[in-house]
Amino acid sequence: MKNISPYSLPHFHGLTSEDPDTFLFKFFSYEELMITPLMTEKLKLFLFTLKDATLCLFMGLPRDSITTQA
Numbered sequence: 001m002k003n004i005s006p007y008s009l010p011h012f013h014g015l016t017s018e019d020p021d022t023f024l025f026k027f028f029s030y031e032e033l034m035i036t037p038l039m040t041e042k043l044k045l046f047l048f049t050l051k052d053a054t055l056c057l058f059m060g061l062p063r064d065s066i067t068t069q070a
Helices: 020-034 039-049 052-059
Strands: none
Touching: 020 039
């Protein structure tokens, strides 16, 4: 993974004015250009994009509640 500042990534605050689909498009588009295509790397960076209410929601999820279909 290239050295990248989490501040240069798009952020999602969970505001009603924000579109989650647009945010995810920006995140994955930026990530493909600047970093690695490895999903494990993407997931490590994704946490840095969550702010305010979305970060609180994520932190409140039960352990092992996020799984993949892989």
